[in-house]
Amino acid sequence: MVAPTTPRHGPRPPRPRPPVSRRRLVGGLVAALALAGMVGAWVWWPARGGPILRVVAFDHPIGALAVDPTTGRSFVLTLGAGDAPSRVTMLDARTGAPLRTVAVGVVAGGGTAALDVDARGGRVAAAAANDAGGGTVAVLDAHTGAVLRRMGTLTSPIDVALDVRRGRVVVAGMGAQIGAALRDSGVDVRDALTGDRVRAGRAGVALAVAVDRRAGCVVAVSQALSGVGGTVAALDVRTGRPLWSVARRVRATPHGVSVDERTGRALIAEDDGVAVLDTRTGRLLRIVQVGGPPLSVVADPSRHRAFVTVPGQVGMSRLVVLDSRDGRPLHTVPLPANVVATALDARRGRLVVTSVGVGGGAGGETGRASGAAWAGTLTVLDVRGGSVRRGRAITLPGIIGGTVIDEGTGYLVVISTPGPGPPPDPRAWVPGWLQRWVPALRPATGPPPGGRVLLLDVAR
Numbered sequence: 320m321v322a323p324t325t326p327r328h329g330p331r332p333p334r335p336r337p338p339v340s341r342r343r344l345v346g347g348l349v350a351a352l353a354l355a356g357m358v359g360a361w362v363w364w365p366a367r368g369g370p371i372l373r374v375v376a377f378d379h380p381i382g383a384l385a386v387d388p389t390t391g392r393s394f395v396l397t398l399g400a401g402d403a404p405s406r407v408t409m410l411d412a413r414t415g416a417p418l419r420t421v422a423v424g425v426v427a428g429g430g431t432a433a434l435d436v437d438a439r440g441g442r443v444a445a446a447a448a449n450d451a452g453g454g455t456v457a458v459l460d461a462h463t464g465a466v467l468r469r470m471g472t473l474t475s476p477i478d479v480a481l482d483v484r485r486g487r488v489v490v491a492g493m494g495a496q497i498g499a500a501l502r503d504s505g506v507d508v509r510d511a512l513t514g515d516r517v518r519a520g521r522a523g524v525a526l527a528v529a530v531d532r533r534a535g536c537v538v539a540v541s542q543a544l545s546g547v548g549g550t551v552a553a554l555d556v557r558t559g560r561p562l563w564s565v566a567r568r569v570r571a572t573p574h575g576v577s578v579d580e581r582t583g584r585a586l587i588a589e590d591d592g593v594a595v596l597d598t599r600t601g602r603l604l605r606i607v608q609v610g611g612p613p614l615s616v617v618a619d620p621s622r623h624r625a626f627v628t629v630p631g632q633v634g635m636s637r638l639v640v641l642d643s644r645d646g647r648p649l650h651t652v653p654l655p656a657n658v659v660a661t662a663l664d665a666r667r668g669r670l671v672v673t674s675v676g677v678g679g680g681a682g683g684e685t686g687r688a689s690g691a692a693w694a695g696t697l698t699v700l701d702v703r704g705g706s707v708r709r710g711r712a713i714t715l716p717g718i719i720g721g722t723v724i725d726e727g728t729g730y731l732v733v734i735s736t737p738g739p740g741p742p743p744d745p746r747a748w749v750p751g752w753l754q755r756w757v758p759a760l761r762p763a764t765g766p767p768p769g770g771r772v773l774l775l776d777v778a779r
Contacts, residue, residue, distance in 0.1 A: 386723050404424060449475075479528070526541065552565075656674065733772070
């Protein structure tokens with residue numbers, strides 16, 4: 320008897336697959352995590368790497384910047400255009416996250432603006448010009464960013480100072496032009512609670528004001544209408560009564576006056592040096608020759624020091640350190656060319672000087688640029704001894720307009736204006752097929768229409 324045979328072309332039973340080993344499973348998970356980490360690095364490293372912690376973009380140009388280290392808030396005043404109002408945006412000083420935005424007033428394109436913080440009183444004063452030759456001043460709560468009072472001024476604001484203890488807002492600026500005269504130019508003193516005008520002085524074009532809160536006076540620097548020479552005057556903050564006035568060859572710079580409240584000294588930037596005056600009497604104590612027109616004067620009352628930056632375009636710039644009590648020069652520190660901004664961290668005892676480009680102007684409007692990214696240098700000085708502690712070259716996106724240090728965090732906050740083109744993007748080498756699948760990896764197409772605020776950790 321023949322046994323039945325199995326057909327040769329019948330279906331074969333499926334072979335059982337071997338179970339996935341633990342080693343292969345772990346290897347696959349590690350590879351997936353590595354790929355995710357590479358993609359995350361491509362996306363986040365350009366914004367988070369190096370000293371730049373965050374870049375906050377705005378739709379309109381930035382007119383002023385101020386920091387309140389007590390509340391941990393930064394305030395950015397952006398300029399509107401036409402019917403678009405100027406706004407103040409409150410940022411978290413530690414993370415740079417926007418917290419609140421409020422309208423201040425209406426400003427024409429290219430108008431002037433100013434900010435001042437009274438950390439002891441917890442208030443912020445924001446001043447912006449309008450297209451009618453006047454301006455608007457708003458007093459804000461430094462904790463919440465809420466507007467407490469708005470007031471109009473006949474002066475187009477250039478600078479503003481706030482004294483919460485005496486309830487006064489001091490506005491320096493220029494009035495509307497009528498023929499060859501300027502209406503209501505000079506200093507406008509107003510009640511911070513009611514907005515009522517206390518006194519208005521007419522002394523040419525007021526460029527800068529600084530409050531000596533200990534002496535209860537405000538020092539104002541004004542330039543003559545002819546543009547030659549000027550006046551340094553002091554007013555009683557509470558009543559606006561003139562205390563003294565002296566004629567000086569002042570320099571047209573918004574950072575040309577600084578007050579040491581502990582010694583009662585005012586340091587004024589002039590065409591060829593720095594003048595040291597007694598804020599109580601106006602007596603000239605010393606004229607310091609610094610070898611050129613100063614860019615800024617910054618006083619450190621806690622150490623009785625004053626720091627004068629003198630920009631240089633062809634050669635090196637320099638920092639002249641003075642004794643703020645009598646104006647005596649102490650030493651000079653060389654700096655890179657084209658200094659554009661200086662910021663003091665009195666709590667940590669360091670001064671950060673920002674320089675940009677090679678062969679550009681002192682205002683940072685020209686220089687070596689690659690797209691909108693300018694070659695910049697941060698020089699950190701130890702002001703306790705006056706020696707340069709560290710200097711490093713970094714790429715600063717855009718044209719630098721101003722800097723300020725938050726003494727609470729030690730971070731440097733920088734105003735940046737977009738340049739003529741997009742900045743070089745480190746992600747430009749990413750393949751096109753990967754850019755189509757991951758939009759965050761696509762290179763930048765252009766700069767934002769307004770300004771930017773950069774948050775930097777200078778300790779990195």
